[in-house]
Amino acid sequence: MKYIDLDIVNEKILYDKLDNGLDVYIIRKKDFNLNFASFITKFGGIDIEFIPIDEKEYVKMPAGIAHFLEHKLFEQEKDPQVHEFYKKSGTYVNAMTGYKRTKYIFKGPSNFKENLEYLLDFVQSPYFTDKNIEKEKGIIIEEANMCLDDKNRLFNETIMKNLYKEVPFYNKVIGEIEDIKSITKEDIYKCYNSFYHPSNMGLLVVTNENEEEVLELIKSNQSKKNYEKDFIIKRKEYNEDDSVRKEYEEIITDVTQTRVGYSLKFKLDNFKASRREVFDYLYILFGILVGNLSNFNLSLKEQDIITNDIGYYIDNYSSETDDIITVHFYGLTENSKLFIELLEQQLLSKNYTEEDFDLYKKNIISDFYYCFNSVNGIMSFMMSEYELEGKIDNKVIEIEKNLNYKDFIKVTDNINLNNKSVVVMKGE
Amino acid sequence: MKYKEIKCNNYNIYLIKTSKFKTINISTVIINDYTKEEITKNKFISEYLINSNNDAKNEVLMSKKYMDLYEPSLFINDYYSDKHNMICSTTFLNEKYTEKGMNKKTIDFYYNIIFNPNIEDDMFESNNFNIIKNKLFSWYKMDEEDSGSMAYFSSLSNISDDIPIKIDTRGSLEDLLKIDREKLKKYYFNKLNNSMFNVFVVGDYDDELIDSIKNNLDNKVNDIKYKLNNIFDVTDVKEVNTVIEEKNFNQSIIYLIYKVIGMTKRERYYVLPVLNNILGGSSAKLFNNVREKNSLAYYAYSNTSMSNNILYMYAGISKENYEKCSSLMKEQLKEIIDGNITDQELNNAKNSLDSGILSQYDNIGSINNNLKSVVLFNMPSMEELEEGYKTVTKEEIIDLSKKIKQDVEYLLKGVKE
Numbered sequence: 001m002k003y004i005d006l007d008i009v010n011e012k013i014l015y016d017k018l019d020n021g022l023d024v025y026i027i028r029k030k031d032f033n034l035n036f037a038s039f040i041t042k043f044g045g046i047d048i049e050f051i052p053i054d055e056k057e058y059v060k061m062p063a064g065i066a067h068f069l070e071h072k073l074f075e076q077e078k079d080p081q082v083h084e085f086y087k088k089s090g091t092y093v094n095a096m097t098g099y100k101r102t103k104y105i106f107k108g109p110s111n112f113k114e115n116l117e118y119l120l121d122f123v124q125s126p127y128f129t130d131k132n133i134e135k136e137k138g139i140i141i142e143e144a145n146m147c148l149d150d151k152n153r154l155f156n157e158t159i160m161k162n163l164y165k166e167v168p169f170y171n172k173v174i175g176e177i178e179d180i181k182s183i184t185k186e187d188i189y190k191c192y193n194s195f196y197h198p199s200n201m202g203l204l205v206v207t208n209e210n211e212e213e214v215l216e217l218i219k220s221n222q223s224k225k226n227y228e229k230d231f232i233i234k235r236k237e238y239n240e241d242d243s244v245r246k247e248y249e250e251i252i253t254d255v256t257q258t259r260v261g262y263s264l265k266f267k268l269d270n271f272k273a274s275r276r277e278v279f280d281y282l283y284i285l286f287g288i289l290v291g292n293l294s295n296f297n298l299s300l301k302e303q304d305i306i307t308n309d310i311g312y313y314i315d316n317y318s319s320e321t322d323d324i325i326t327v328h329f330y331g332l333t334e335n336s337k338l339f340i341e342l343l344e345q346q347l348l349s350k351n352y353t354e355e356d357f358d359l360y361k362k363n364i365i366s367d368f369y370y371c372f373n374s375v376n377g378i379m380s381f382m383m384s385e386y387e388l389e390g391k392i393d394n395k396v397i398e399i400e401k402n403l404n405y406k407d408f409i410k411v412t413d414n415i416n417l418n419n420k421s422v423v424v425m426k427g428e
Numbered sequence: 429m430k431y432k433e434i435k436c437n438n439y440n441i442y443l444i445k446t447s448k449f450k451t452i453n454i455s456t457v458i459i460n461d462y463t464k465e466e467i468t469k470n471k472f473i474s475e476y477l478i479n480s481n482n483d484a485k486n487e488v489l490m491s492k493k494y495m496d497l498y499e500p501s502l503f504i505n506d507y508y509s510d511k512h513n514m515i516c517s518t519t520f521l522n523e524k525y526t527e528k529g530m531n532k533k534t535i536d537f538y539y540n541i542i543f544n545p546n547i548e549d550d551m552f553e554s555n556n557f558n559i560i561k562n563k564l565f566s567w568y569k570m571d572e573e574d575s576g577s578m579a580y581f582s583s584l585s586n587i588s589d590d591i592p593i594k595i596d597t598r599g600s601l602e603d604l605l606k607i608d609r610e611k612l613k614k615y616y617f618n619k620l621n622n623s624m625f626n627v628f629v630v631g632d633y634d635d636e637l638i639d640s641i642k643n644n645l646d647n648k649v650n651d652i653k654y655k656l657n658n659i660f661d662v663t664d665v666k667e668v669n670t671v672i673e674e675k676n677f678n679q680s681i682i683y684l685i686y687k688v689i690g691m692t693k694r695e696r697y698y699v700l701p702v703l704n705n706i707l708g709g710s711s712a713k714l715f716n717n718v719r720e721k722n723s724l725a726y727y728a729y730s731n732t733s734m735s736n737n738i739l740y741m742y743a744g745i746s747k748e749n750y751e752k753c754s755s756l757m758k759e760q761l762k763e764i765i766d767g768n769i770t771d772q773e774l775n776n777a778k779n780s781l782d783s784g785i786l787s788q789y790d791n792i793g794s795i796n797n798n799l800k801s802v803v804l805f806n807m808p809s810m811e812e813l814e815e816g817y818k819t820v821t822k823e824e825i826i827d828l829s830k831k832i833k834q835d836v837e838y839l840l841k842g843v844k845e
Contacts, residue, residue: 031448032448032790033786033787033789033790034786034787034790083710083711083715083720084711086711087710087711087712087776087779087780088772088775088776088779089779089783090776090778090779090780090781090782090783090784091783092710092783107787108783108787109783109786109787110779110782110783110786135723136723137723138723138724139719139723139725139726140726142679142723142724142725142726142744142745142746143726145678145679145744145746145842146678146679146726146727146744148678148679149575149677149678149679149842151573254573254676255570255573256569256570256572256573257566257569257570292487292488292491292494293488293491293492293495294488295488298486298487298488298559301559301562301563302555302558302559304558304562307562307563307565307566308563308566332566332570359492359495359496360495362495362498363495363498363499366498366499366521366525366526367499369450369451369521369525370450370451370499370521372450373449373450373451373792374790374791375790
């Protein structure tokens with residue numbers, strides 16, 4: 001057990017790695033009513049190829065299985081059922097599955113300790129039957145139908161599909177309707193037994209209760225459960241490089257506005273900096289070049305080339321063998337060719353100043369204060385750190401305090417347009 | 429939470445002092461009459477004001493100002509009752525965490541956005557005007573792709589009484605295309621001159637902060653008073669209006685809209701929320717029966733507009749399941765009318781509402797929103813709500829449920845193959 005100091009905001013995180021391998025992070029916020037916990041497994045939509053526990057051969061699961069499993073953990077063998085349990089204390093409970101992680105969360109002002117134990121218990125008590133798997137298919141197919149009507153989702157899924165050649169980002173997290181129909185109880189147990197071991201999971205907590213007592217409660221809960229020691233997950237290794245699966249795709253569908261997505265793919269090694277530094281410096285760069293401090297964004301709007309601000313974000317995929325950084329830009333434009341041409345020129349322009357850099361840096365530090373102003377903000381800080389680094393420590397603060405213009409230039413000089421993928425989605 | 433009132437020159441400031449947050453939240457509510465045709469103009473103005481002003485003539489200069497001030501958040505929202513409430517809100521870091529003098533600078537910047545818009549030749553400035561026009565044009569077009577928004581506004585527009593919830597607060601593309609920058613400037617300044625102003629502050633404020641607000645508002649606000657009404661009566665239902673609209677979506681969305689006729693004040697603020705939570709809150713009757721037991725939907729909930737005397741249920745479904753789903757949803761309300769409410773359901777609903785209130789104490793914006801409702805619309809405070817929910821009985825819920833009459837049955841029928 002140790003405390004991680006977040007001196008800049010005068011807070012500390014209690015961290016412990018339990019005997020079963022579970023990483024626990026707790027921040028106490030005494031003056032707040034709300035408690036928030038998130039139980040996360042490093043298992044998501046891309047994890048479909050692996051060697052199941054006690055087997056020797058790789059299996060390939062249907063797309064959407066991580067999401068299906070997430071739904072099914074809400075059904076317990078004995079009452080009360082999960083929603084029913086949390087409803088009693090007026091606590092919000094939910095779960096979400098992404099490409100790389102599945103999260104189970106609750107938040108509410110009362111019954112915290114019981115709620116936390118129950119979170120651990122329900123996620124760690126799978127109850128899958130042929131009957132309850134079949135019943136869930138109707139609900140998930142309705143969810144899939146709802147997703148089919150969301151054109152932005154289709155757009156983003158296509159971007160991911162085209163960027164990665166090996167890692168299965170080509171699947172939708174929810175899967176296709178045929179995938180959902182094909183999922184069996186046996187498939188789900190194989191996934192559960194392979195990826196829901198505590199050593200593959202993290203528990204993040206923000207609470208008004210004493211953090212050391214909360215840790216004791218978690219330890220006591222976990223000590224009653226038997227988990228295999230030295231558990232090893234045998235995921236398929238992909239050896240993803242920085243080339244893309246498809247450089248250009250045009251989707252013709254019933255949209256009213258043409259969307260253009262422009263993405264670049266890099267190996268993290270190319271930047272010769274830590275993942276966090278790369279993220280920070282690239283966010284500053286794109287903020288200056290195409291974001292709200294950019295005359296470029298403004299002039300494209302003034303010339304009616306785009307109708308909304310250029311959006312951008314940075315993403316990462318890392319595994320034992322790969323560490324990939326992807327950057328994504330998107331715009332609403334009826335002139336996709338010109339938009340891409342001008343965007344490319346701008347990305348290579350080095351059109352920034354130290355003054356712009358300093359303005360961003362000043363706000364990166366103040367963002368911590370905004371973040372630590374609410375329980376939701378703190379949880380979102382913890383989740384994003386855990387998502388990016390697989391752990392939470394105070395290096396992020398040290399790194400962000402030490403961001404400097406010289407390193408900014410050094411890191412961002414590595415931006416090139418060698419590996420790009422473009423998606424254009426336009427009306428019929 | 430206890431608040432302080434300061435009567436100023438033609439406006440009042442209402443304050444709640446708390447050191448719980450590192451931020452300060454200020455809302456200025458500007459109230460005026462409106463017509464439906466003005467909704468798009470108001471939306472346009474809200475976007476235009478935060479995009480640039482006379483001191484920062486374009487959005488890049490404006491962004492630099494925001495960043496110099498440690499990025500205060502700034503929103504202008506339009507709320508429509510029988511008046512237009514233009515709610516200008518900012519949340520910014522208390523200068524204790526940034527630099528001395530930042531509170532005053534931020535407040536000056538905030539009021540500059542309201543009183544000093546970007547003007548050129550006595551009109552809204554052309555570049556920024558066009559940017560906002562294009563942005564809204566694109567927003568209106570993209571909204572046509574959103575089945576959820578379409579079903580919500582379209583179903584409510586079929587209510588048989590002329591009440592504010594029927595108004596499509598999105599405005600329209602047709603009205604957008606008619607907006608003229610010279611007339612819009614005149615409209616806005618005329619609005620400012622004929623509006624009632626009130627300011628609401630939550631945070632660790634001091635006298636200097638209050639003086640900064642006064643320095644910005646004194647001599648700019650005219651003596652305008654409006655009597656505010658936030659309750660809109662509905663008439664009895666003669667027949668259910670059934671509307672089915674076919675649209676090119678995969679999923680269908682059902683809305684069942686009900687009027688609550690002759691609600692008392694207690695029913696409105698305390699009993700209706702409990703009833704709604706039993707019917708269509710999280711893990712409530714609709715969720716358990718439509719989704720969990722029958723696998724007919726991914727979501728099935730209910731909601732209310734207390735001031736409009738409206739309750740509605742909705743779910744995303746397959747078109748083949750429409751009749752089955754509709755009758756199952758109605759059955760859930762019938763269960764309440766028949767008194768089939770368990771003690772557990774009643775307690776769960778009260779606990780959910782109580783949790784909602786306790787969570788609001790953790791959010792500076794929610795505290796300010798409640799302060800506004802108490803002062804402007806005489807609605808219950810968070811403490812009153814917290815106590816009030818606890819006293820609601822099963823009998824009160826059953827009595828209220830008998831006042832609920834269906835007015836609209838709406839299906840957005842997804843016909844995409």
